Amino acid sequence: MAYVHIVTVLAVLQFIGFGFRVAKARTRFAVAAPAVTGNPVFERHFRVQQNTLEQLIGLLPGLYLYSTYYNPVWAAALGVVYLVGREVYAFTYVKDPVKRGPGFLLTVLPIAVLLLGGLVGAVRYLIDAR
Amino acid sequence: MAYVHIVTVLAVLQFIGFGFRVAKARTRFAVAAPAVTGNPVFERHFRVQQNTLEQLIGLLPGLYLYSTYYNPVWAAALGVVYLVGREVYAFTYVKDPVKRGPGFLLTVLPIAVLLLGGLVGAVRYLIDAR
Amino acid sequence: MAYVHIVTVLAVLQFIGFGFRVAKARTRFAVAAPAVTGNPVFERHFRVQQNTLEQLIGLLPGLYLYSTYYNPVWAAALGVVYLVGREVYAFTYVKDPVKRGPGFLLTVLPIAVLLLGGLVGAVRYLIDAR
Numbered sequence: 431m432a433y434v435h436i437v438t439v440l441a442v443l444q445f446i447g448f449g450f451r452v453a454k455a456r457t458r459f460a461v462a463a464p465a466v467t468g469n470p471v472f473e474r475h476f477r478v479q480q481n482t483l484e485q486l487i488g489l490l491p492g493l494y495l496y497s498t499y500y501n502p503v504w505a506a507a508l509g510v511v512y513l514v515g516r517e518v519y520a521f522t523y524v525k526d527p528v529k530r531g532p533g534f535l536l537t538v539l540p541i542a543v544l545l546l547g548g549l550v551g552a553v554r555y556l557i558d559a560r
Numbered sequence: 561m562a563y564v565h566i567v568t569v570l571a572v573l574q575f576i577g578f579g580f581r582v583a584k585a586r587t588r589f590a591v592a593a594p595a596v597t598g599n600p601v602f603e604r605h606f607r608v609q610q611n612t613l614e615q616l617i618g619l620l621p622g623l624y625l626y627s628t629y630y631n632p633v634w635a636a637a638l639g640v641v642y643l644v645g646r647e648v649y650a651f652t653y654v655k656d657p658v659k660r661g662p663g664f665l666l667t668v669l670p671i672a673v674l675l676l677g678g679l680v681g682a683v684r685y686l687i688d689a690r
Numbered sequence: 691m692a693y694v695h696i697v698t699v700l701a702v703l704q705f706i707g708f709g710f711r712v713a714k715a716r717t718r719f720a721v722a723a724p725a726v727t728g729n730p731v732f733e734r735h736f737r738v739q740q741n742t743l744e745q746l747i748g749l750l751p752g753l754y755l756y757s758t759y760y761n762p763v764w765a766a767a768l769g770v771v772y773l774v775g776r777e778v779y780a781f782t783y784v785k786d787p788v789k790r791g792p793g794f795l796l797t798v799l800p801i802a803v804l805l806l807g808g809l810v811g812a813v814r815y816l817i818d819a820r
Binding site for chain 1: 727730733734736737744747748751752755758781783786787788790797798803806808812813815816819
């Protein structure tokens with residue numbers, strides 16, 4: 431499980447890093463708290479961070495459920511795809527929100543595999559236990 | 561724990577489903593990213609998704625702590641109440657935000673039972689260990 | 691682990707409490723759902739709640755990974771620092787957003803220690819296993 435633990439920490443640190451970019455954009459574009467609108471580039475950084483939060487709530491349970499029923503090393507490998515995909519997503523979104531699609535898919539797909547793997551594993555377990 | 565694992569995946573997939581409805585409403589009502597305001601129906605879909613994220617961070621630890629100290633099958637049953645409650649919440653909120661109360665209670669109450677069950681279980685464990 | 695479980699529930703209940711303050715501010719300052727802007731004091735309460743959600747996704751994995759590789763009692767103690775820090779953050783943010791820095795650091799630092807502890811522990815484990 432150590433590989434899954436490392437991916438877990440890296441995914442959260444990446445998210446915290448996106449948060450620091452939001453804070454930096456806040457100063458740079460003079461968007462005073464509590465406002466979260468007012469400058470389009472700030473809003474892109476903010477949406478990248480918020481969307482990453484929405485994905486972490488799927489990634490983290492997925493990593494552990496997939497590890498329970500299948501293989502922690504494969505779970506960690508899918509987590510690495512997610513980490514790279516999020517960097518692509520953040521980079522392309524800030525450049526041009528219209529081009530955020532491919533980076534988004536690169537993180538949604540590994541999360542879907544992890545979650546569906548966990549679901550299939552749990553259902554199979556219940557069938558076998560009969 | 562397989563029942564709790566299944567509920568975990570279903571709750572995250574339900575949340576991802578709400579996210580797809582936000583994406584659909586974004587196209588339909590022409591709300592271009594990074595904006596998250598501009599059309600009231602889009603905003604309702606967006607708030608349903610955001611509120612569900614806020615609830616998942618309580619539901620998931622609650623499911624596992626309740627399972628640790630009490631019964632995973634009961635935890636999963638409370639999770640099913642949550643799943644149904646969220647559908648009611650999403651349906652009523654998008655129709656008319658004023659009527660979102662009952663659906664909200666149907667998800668807040670099972671989360672409260674799960675979390676308080678975990679809290680009471682942990683405190684009792686510490687008392688018994690003395 | 692019972693201490694970590696108690697801190698987990700308290701951190702989520704604190705977050706739910708911030709959510710109730712948002713609901714109260716919504717009524718008090720007449721900000722009708724789905725809007726999340728329109729009154730600066732409401733927006734402060736809302737940002738406190740949202741920022742707490744962003745921190746919980748780091749705190750919770752951190753608590754369990756630190757407990758796995760080091761000590762659950764120390765993890766719980768760092769969690770108590772977080773709980774106090776969040777109250778400071780909420781109080782100062784609502785009074786004056788400019789002064790939210792110290793309370794923010796009081797919660798970011800324990801989360802960083804928990805996560806980095808988990809990361810170092812997992813890497814060490816892999817090195818020792820060779």
